[in-house]
Amino acid sequence: MLYNRNSDFKIVTEEHKDIPAISCRDVSVSFGAVSALSDISIDLPLGVIHAVVGQNGAGKTTFARVIAGIVKPDSGSLLINGKKIVLGSVASSRSTGIELVHQSFALPPSFTVAEALEYGSGGGIGLFKKRDLNNRWRRHLEALEMDIDPRHLIQDLPIELQQAVEIARALFSNANILILDEPTAVLSPSGIAGLFKRLRRLRDTGVTIILVLHKIREIWEIADTITVLRKGKLIDGPMELGWTKPESLAPMIMGAKSLKENISRKSDENSENKVLDQKAISTLLKSKKHALEIEGVSTETTDHEVSLENMSIKVYQDEIVGIAGVEGNGQVTLLRVLAGLSDISKGKIKICGQEVTHFNLSKRRLLGLRIIPFDRNMEGLSLTSELWENWVASELAVTPLIRWINPMKIKERCKISMSEWDVAYNSPEQKASDLSGGNCQKLILSRELNDEAGMVVAAQPTRGLDIGATNFVWTTLERARSRGCGVLLISSDLDELFKISDRILVMLSGSIIRELNPPYDLEKAGRAMVGESG
Amino acid sequence: MNGKIEIIIRPLAFILLATILCGIIFEIAGFSAILMFNSILDGAFLGSRSLEKSLRWALPLFITAVGVGISFRCGFFNIGAQGQFYMGSVCAVYVTEYMSGANAVIVIPLGMIAGMTGGALWSLWPGYLKLRYGVDEVITTLMSNFIAGLILVYVTSGPLKDQSGSGQQASTKILPSEFRISDASGVSLTIILITISVGITGWLIINRTSFGTLSSLAGRNPTMLKYQGGKIWQLGLVSFIISGMLAGLSGSIELFGPSGRVVSGFLPTHGFTAILVALVASYAVIGTAFSALFFGGLFSAALFLPIFTGLPTSAIDLFNAIIALLITARITLGKKFLRNRWSHSHD
Numbered sequence: 001m002l003y004n005r006n007s008d009f010k011i012v013t014e015e016h017k018d019i020p021a022i023s024c025r026d027v028s029v030s031f032g033a034v035s036a037l038s039d040i041s042i043d044l045p046l047g048v049i050h051a052v053v054g055q056n057g058a059g060k061t062t063f064a065r066v067i068a069g070i071v072k073p074d075s076g077s078l079l080i081n082g083k084k085i086v087l088g089s090v091a092s093s094r095s096t097g098i099e100l101v102h103q104s105f106a107l108p109p110s111f112t113v114a115e116a117l118e119y120g121s122g123g124g125i126g127l128f129k130k131r132d133l134n135n136r137w138r139r140h141l142e143a144l145e146m147d148i149d150p151r152h153l154i155q156d157l158p159i160e161l162q163q164a165v166e167i168a169r170a171l172f173s174n175a176n177i178l179i180l181d182e183p184t185a186v187l188s189p190s191g192i193a194g195l196f197k198r199l200r201r202l203r204d205t206g207v208t209i210i211l212v213l214h215k216i217r218e219i220w221e222i223a224d225t226i227t228v229l230r231k232g233k234l235i236d237g238p239m240e241l242g243w244t245k246p247e248s249l250a251p252m253i254m255g256a257k258s259l260k261e262n263i264s265r266k267s268d269e270n271s272e273n274k275v276l277d278q279k280a281i282s283t284l285l286k287s288k289k290h291a292l293e294i295e296g297v298s299t300e301t302t303d304h305e306v307s308l309e310n311m312s313i314k315v316y317q318d319e320i321v322g323i324a325g326v327e328g329n330g331q332v333t334l335l336r337v338l339a340g341l342s343d344i345s346k347g348k349i350k351i352c353g354q355e356v357t358h359f360n361l362s363k364r365r366l367l368g369l370r371i372i373p374f375d376r377n378m379e380g381l382s383l384t385s386e387l388w389e390n391w392v393a394s395e396l397a398v399t400p401l402i403r404w405i406n407p408m409k410i411k412e413r414c415k416i417s418m419s420e421w422d423v424a425y426n427s428p429e430q431k432a433s434d435l436s437g438g439n440c441q442k443l444i445l446s447r448e449l450n451d452e453a454g455m456v457v458a459a460q461p462t463r464g465l466d467i468g469a470t471n472f473v474w475t476t477l478e479r480a481r482s483r484g485c486g487v488l489l490i491s492s493d494l495d496e497l498f499k500i501s502d503r504i505l506v507m508l509s510g511s512i513i514r515e516l517n518p519p520y521d522l523e524k525a526g527r528a529m530v531g532e533s534g
Numbered sequence: 535m536n537g538k539i540e541i542i543i544r545p546l547a548f549i550l551l552a553t554i555l556c557g558i559i560f561e562i563a564g565f566s567a568i569l570m571f572n573s574i575l576d577g578a579f580l581g582s583r584s585l586e587k588s589l590r591w592a593l594p595l596f597i598t599a600v601g602v603g604i605s606f607r608c609g610f611f612n613i614g615a616q617g618q619f620y621m622g623s624v625c626a627v628y629v630t631e632y633m634s635g636a637n638a639v640i641v642i643p644l645g646m647i648a649g650m651t652g653g654a655l656w657s658l659w660p661g662y663l664k665l666r667y668g669v670d671e672v673i674t675t676l677m678s679n680f681i682a683g684l685i686l687v688y689v690t691s692g693p694l695k696d697q698s699g700s701g702q703q704a705s706t707k708i709l710p711s712e713f714r715i716s717d718a719s720g721v722s723l724t725i726i727l728i729t730i731s732v733g734i735t736g737w738l739i740i741n742r743t744s745f746g747t748l749s750s751l752a753g754r755n756p757t758m759l760k761y762q763g764g765k766i767w768q769l770g771l772v773s774f775i776i777s778g779m780l781a782g783l784s785g786s787i788e789l790f791g792p793s794g795r796v797v798s799g800f801l802p803t804h805g806f807t808a809i810l811v812a813l814v815a816s817y818a819v820i821g822t823a824f825s826a827l828f829f830g831g832l833f834s835a836a837l838f839l840p841i842f843t844g845l846p847t848s849a850i851d852l853f854n855a856i857i858a859l860l861i862t863a864r865i866t867l868g869k870k871f872l873r874n875r876w877s878h879s880h881d
């Protein structure tokens with residue numbers, strides 16, 4: 001394979017040209033029962049920018065950490081510049097010139113730039129002159145063409161410059177392989193442009209760069225090669241950029257293997273529906289109401305969230321509407337807006353016909369809104385609390401604060417509910433952290449999807465779950481729909497969306513840009529998700 | 535069931551470990567650890583009337599610590615119990631001053647209500663600043679202690695100064711005996727009944743109300759509770775109010791009971807020891823009773839120590855300090871606390 005999309009990385013010396021910078025052989029990593037990486041074998045050539053892409057939980061970060069020596073793989077070997085290195089040792093990875101720039105920076109905020117660099121590059125304990133320190137690091141920063149005053153405090157720097165300092169620190173030890181984990185996540189568009197410029201300059205000096213990314217647009221802007229991971233497996237790579245197209249990348253990332261089955265299953269269902277009594281259908285259509293109406297909702301731009309722009313979504317009482325999109329296009333904001341945790345600047349929200357724009361979450365819950373949040377361990381459950389406390393939280397949250405409760409009765413009800421929902425548990429007084437991911441999600445479902453549920457917002461409800469639990473969740477959502485409950489399924493897994501959604505809305509940069517109807521076309525969905533028409 | 539056993543074992547483990555460490559330090563310093571512990575045990579529990587003396591300190595500590603525990607459970611590190619205790623005693627003493635002619639049956643309950651109100655208000659403003667503006671409650675409650683201490687100095691050396699006093703310590707007049715609920719021993723049926731009813735009420739609030747369950751969830755994972763529609767600010771304000779009320783109640787009991795007056799800078803470590811009491815007991819009411827008794831015992835033993843062992847009274851501080859260190863070293867708790875405090879303030 002050739003990697004000369006950019007003709008200007010000739011600095012790579014001739015004799016090393018054929019030896020890959022990084023060569024992985026059968027690397028597998030598992031955390032407990034979960035396999036994070038399985039049998040990854042890959043050669044990443046020298047002196048180019050490699051993008052490692054995939055969804056959350058695909059194993060990107062684990063891959064980066066294996067190379068940096070932070071995570072020790074269960075099996076496999078790793079060759080850096082043709083030399084085998086000790087696995088799971090940061091020191092050994094560093095000595096071969098590998099440096100990792102972390103997702104969130106580890107620079108001490110109250111240090112000056114020079115102090116942070118000295119400290120971060122392993123400077124020993126001893127006396128030093130402040131001026132020497134500043135001068136030394138000023139030279140280093142100048143050599144990297146970074147316009148940063150070493151006397152400034154880290155906390156006073158904008159985030160992109162903090163990241164630049166982190167990169168400068170990583171490069172001090174003559175790093176020849178630089179790994180950046182989600183470097184664009186914290187940056188503004190202009191910051192991203194600056195970072196990319198910096199990275200290209202580094203590549204031109206011969207540094208091999210590995211970028212963990214998940215925004216397709218950015219990949220196209222910066223990467224020379226792409227490697228796709230999904231569910232811990234290598235899907236393809238390193239692919240040269242010219243050989244692939246953005247629209248074919250999305251399905252590779254999301255996975256759509258059982259696509260055809262789904263579509264045929266879907267049409268089967270439709271034909272079943274037709275068997276229904278014609279009269280019943282017409283009464284159904286007359287009584288059909290909206291479970292959720294979002295009308296022209298916009299939010300203010302903030303640093304942490306992608307803002308929504310004039311978003312309108314309607315969900316009927318008996319349908320599952322999928323929200324497709326690459327992560328980071330405003331899905332989190334949408335969920336927070338629906339939960340009343342983020343303010344909206346414009347527009348209206350109605351739940352089951354009642355306007356709730358200015359209602360808090362407990363009032364919205366009383367109208368039937370239920371939420372299955374993105375992060376079940378942080379937002380869905382309190383892991384250090386007991387099961388029954390987790391189970392009863394939403395019920396108590398909508399009642400007056402000082403109200404008598406009888407924990408014995410609650411525990412009994414919790415037990416019954418958990419058995420109904422097939423949660424594997426020992427006692428309602430167990431800590432939620434004892435449960436597996438699938439059982440945690442079932443506990444959340446048992447809490448949220450009770451009879452009063454009228455509108456369910458499910459965000460990535462099957463992320464990290466095994467096949468059995470995943471099917472359980474899907475069946476549950478379908479059962480909720482048949483009971484007359486609206487479902488909004490926010491997911492970046494196309495397999496999932498195609499499988500259970502009645503229609504799919506594609507979200508890009510905080511807006512709905514397209515509506516897709518079954519039978520779903522994978523290529524069309526992929527193109528829509530990266531914002532291409534057609 | 536595990537949780538219940540843990541509630542008993544954990545405080546015992548703390549105390550045992552602290553005892554061993556203290557013993558080692560005493561031995562190194564050239565004192566006999568055995569003699570030391572014997573005299574502590576004697577002074578605290580076994581000697582004649584020593585249990586009564588321990589109770590004198592343990593009862594108010596328990597009341598304050600139950601309140602501190604309620605606030606900590608909810609994830610708010612309200613360390614202003616000392617100031618709330620002072621404000622409680624100040625408010626109560628004003629009631630006795632202005633109603634000096636009235637019947638004790640009216641004055642004492644009113645004084646206690648005033649004490650609870652004073653404590654609650656003194657806890658409310660840091661709570662409000664925290665919940666409305668995200669101001670760190672550790673700093674505001676800590677500072678509120680000093681302000682309350684100065685208010686106490688002002689009241690005892692200004693408007694309510696006892697003119698007949700020796701002048702060594704600014705204080706208010708000693709209350710007439712009909713306004714007292716105990717003699718200087720600090721142990722009387724009234725005080726014990728009040729303490730028991732505080733214990734029962736506290737236990738009920740924690741274990742039998744929606745507030746108890748929700749505040750535990752808020753303390754452990756406020757983000758989760760927000761997604762459940764929980765109102766953190768309501769929980770927070772109520773927990774600040776309850777903890778202030780109980781510290782204020784302690785303050786008024788101190789006035790009507792053992793002290794009989796308000797003295798500038800009295801019981802200077804009360805609120806801070808109550809924090810230790812609550813932490814050792816992991817905020818459980820029954821555990822708090824035992825740990826209050828233990829710390830009360832240490833207090834009372836401190837007075838014996840110089841007589842029997844030649845050690846200064848402050849040797850007891852070593853005990854407190856080691857227990858505080860052990861609690862701080864409970865890294866898991868520390869991390870959780872930091873995370874929760876973080877998510878509270880970055881609402």
